[in-house]
Amino acid sequence: MIPYSSFYFFFILGILLIPIIVLGYKEKRSIIYYSFVHLVILLLVFVSDIHQLLSFIVYIVWQSILVQWYVSYRKEKNESYVFYIAILLSIMPLFVTKMLPLFELTNLIGFLGISYLTFKSVQMLIDLRDGALKTLALKEQLAFLLFFPTISSGPIDRFKRFKKDMETIPTKEEYRLLLYQGINKIFLGFLYKFIIAYVINDRVIETPFIQGHTPLATFIYMYAYSLYLFFDFAGYSAFAIGVSYMMGIKTPENFNLPFISRNIKDFWNRWHMSLSFWFRDYVYMRFVLFMTKKKWIKNRYAVSYMGYFLLFLLMGIWHGIALHYIVYGLYHAALIISFDYFERKNKQLQFWKKNKITAIISIIITFHAVCFGFLIFSGRLF
Incomplete structure (x- = not known):
């Protein structure tokens, strides 16, 4: 199941978020329940495709071993060639995933969100190399990688900013504001993705005239597709940011009136x-x-x-x-x-x-x- 693509997903998500909201008002956070919600959502996303699920698990294990090995290595040495090898190894699953379609081979290692998880892994390696990160515990790495609201299509957060939010429990007043902003983001996402983007796609792009590929049809398609792309993606981002806010994490914005x-x-x-x-x-x-x-x-x-x-x-x-x-x-x-x-x-x-x-x-x-x-x-x- 693709996140934020159906009302069924939102129904399950809404139920799972209730205890988090209650705890937020009490200025508390349960890491155990937090982890449980992530597990349920990730299973919901990947369980329908066993190949994606296995690929996802293998990928997380691969990146965890790689980054944690580099953390240990970085404590003693900082050779450039080792860093570049680590980057190449981190990027390799994404590279193979992108290359397989060129050879008309079945993609058995790709999964939803592999690009965004690769950005996160590479970011951590670079920050470790530069000294911006002095250390990185496995549980911190996994919390960053597996944060479900943004796992499939971003926004791409920064580890240090994410870690600060995870270690800081908002006050009741701060959480009330986050909850209000999060709900507004989610309603904005519904407006963008399920109303405006749907209408543009269904009433303009998918019409026989626009699909006719005449010069005029292509001209209209250019603007319709541009608007559709914005409202569809901005709608998804609004969902991801809104849910993040409700979980006490201030995921960065992705669009600002472009x-x-x-x-x-x-x-x-x-x-x-x-x-x-x-x-x-x-x-x-x-x-x-x-x-x-x-x-x-x-x-x-x-x-x-x-x-x-x-x-x-x-x-x-x-x-x-x-x-x-x-x-x-x-x-x-x-x-x-x-x-x-x-x-x-x-x-x-x-x-x-x-x-x-x-x-x-x-x-x-x-x-x-x-x-x-x-x-x-x-x-x-x-």
């Missing part, structure tokens, strides 16, 4: 924020620092642009090893680089003044550029 972005950089600070910030911090920034340290390329703009191409290429491949995903990633890399060049020239020449008119024009241009990117992403063009 379609009013004034430029493409602003868009990626508003769209799927937990993913874009993860790639920014753990891919782009690390690449730029590495290249700056090595001094192989002295032009800092060239290094930055290479970093953008690497970032968005990986982001495209993360969605799948298909041509339209790769082109989607490269398209956004080109947009980011073009805007960066435009922004630098504008600082020198001041030809694009900042006022209400240029702000509106910027929003319109960015919206259309983003929608065309989603058309590429949809696979309808090729």
